Amino acid sequence: MATRGLLLGRSFPLLLIHSSKTVKLTHGYGRRSSYSFLGESCSPCWRQNSAARFSAKALSNEEAPDVRRLAQTARISLTEQEVEDFGPKIQQVIEWFGQLQGVDLKQVEPGIRAATAAGKCFFPLSKVLDEAEEGVNLRDDVPVTFPKADAIIEGLPSYDAPYVRVPKFLHKED
């Protein structure tokens, strides 16, 4: 758990540092941009993530972040200068979050995850019960064909009908 919290803390700040000129993406397979970068509103996960999820050791005075490894796992290529610059910046962000360690949580029930903005959660209800309760956030198992599938196909960088052509690779995580 401790390690995981640490890694969690470390990957994110790297992505949050939004330097438009120098950050390049490599191997960007369907890269998600639904969560926002620093400078705009942070995703709820950041704001409300319960500090109890991180063990006492995480997010603080550990060794300096391994920027090269972080960049490698995130498939972001950095110049040597950037590797040097980002280390301390990442550390600063981690320490900023580290302030949460100061909160006394002995009386607080650990949360599983941050509640979403509207406090909703998945609440599967049996057909028998009244479904008017708040928090039902699920979809019924009813098929709907997406009408613009060919537009998706057209947008593919490389298509070998009927397959998507992909570059050569050896193993996962290579």
Next chain:
Amino acid sequence: MQVSSSSILPPGNVIQAQPLFLNSSALLRRKNGVLYCTMKSTSHSHTQTATEEKQQQKSPQKIKVPPQKQMKEVSKIGADYEAVIGIETHVQLSTLTKAFCSCPYSYGAQPNTCICPVCMGLPGALPVLNSKVIECAVKLALALNCRLSFSSKFDRKQYFYPDLPKGYQISQFDIPIATGGSIDLDLPLEFGGGHRRFGITRIHMEEDAGKLMHSGNGSYSQSNHPSQVDLNRAGVPLLEIVSEPDMRTGIEASEYAAELQRVVRYLGVSNGNMQEGSLRCDVNVSVRPIGQAEFGTKVEIKNLNSFSAINRAIDFEISRQVNLHSQGQQDSIVQETRLWEEGAQKTVTMRKKEGLADYRYFPEPDLPEVVLTKAYMDSVGKSLPELPEAKRRRYEEMGLSMQDVLFLANDIAVADFFDATIQKGADVKLAANWIMGDIAAYLKNEKLSINDIKLVPHELAELIASIKSGTISGKIGKEILFELLAKGGTVKGLIEEKDLVQITDLVDIEKMVDKVIAENPKQLEQYRSGKTKLQGYFAGQVMKASKGKANPGILNKVLVEKLNAKV
């Protein structure tokens, strides 16, 4: 404990033909938690810790020693080692839509047609969970006696791979929907039979990735890189079931997988087809000297496409590892992934695992918590059918033999047919015989399932009753059965229509016998002069005359009397 020596057979030998298993079923009465180990496991980061070892039953071995001396030696060595096997199973749910979008999924559809921005991982698209997925997960968890989490969450498992559009898989990491269950099964008789209970560590929900197409001959060789991808399957809901490392032999492992298949088919959550990929098993095998508390180095085996492949691959791997141990080379066993090669009947290195993969799990910010209420769990629980284990125990109690029990309980449709027939009052053993015999043969020939035939359970019950009461003979019964299977109808109707009522009246039979004897003086001579086998000929003639309706028992009694009487 023991290691199966069947792995030493030369390639091509089918294990089933030679049960060389060393553990006698009666002795190996495994109790729940004999070897209790917790694995903090996700499908990729296994950290094993043996927490307790409650009991270790060292059962005496019953070895059927094969003729060759070499085999004798290896099986002797094998007796000093214990194999520890754990299985991770992925079950593809048969929901109408994918897990997080409304795309319909059908196996075999034209590639890259069941897609939308969500499952393709296009920017801005957000997942919305399919309620049916939770229902399936809860059903399976209850069927496997698991503890359900009232609250669980989804996590992102991040890695880059061409069949993973988003660059992460939505899964459940540390708080899965279900933990701590068990599964009961009965080993087939040809492998010694016996009851087993294996632990289930956890069940969690996740989504499937796309399908990589290997160009060329489709083999897994290093030089044969996949270069094309079909994303129809991306986003299809999966349930991952992780077992406790409770299995000890290849047959236990393959029966575990078969029972999982039975359960998911009973529940209707998946068609559990290994060939289609809706049931996938990855097996982890390690060996250790008996008495050692620590686990040996664990090896993962992939590319198992059938239950028998699971069996053979594990047995092979156990003997490979045992051999290395016995030669003092146990250090050459490394934690790695090996592939099972069906052609060569052996496992080969795929790649060496360099430490644990770093998936950078974190809670999926786009999906809320999954909250289950007691009312919901109860209502799902009520909707469960009678499960295979319960059926087997009930059938046993009805007095059926284990062989019958295993056959009837294997397919829920067959079991339901049998139950319906019994309910109409049919004799249990007779009903079982008809279903396992003539009806099963018909299904096999015509390649039908029991739901397709025109015969209905209450007619089968009627047929059985008619034969039992003597209204029709057994032979006629079989003919009627065939008619009913193919065209339906009623037993009573067919009996009337074809005038099949058995002739049991003594006087009538005597008349027919007299007539046949009178018409066949030559054969009568031959019989009287010693050819007593000709009784069959006379019986046949009477049967012909009576259109098969003469009661065979009475007929033969009368024949013997009359043939031997007149002097």
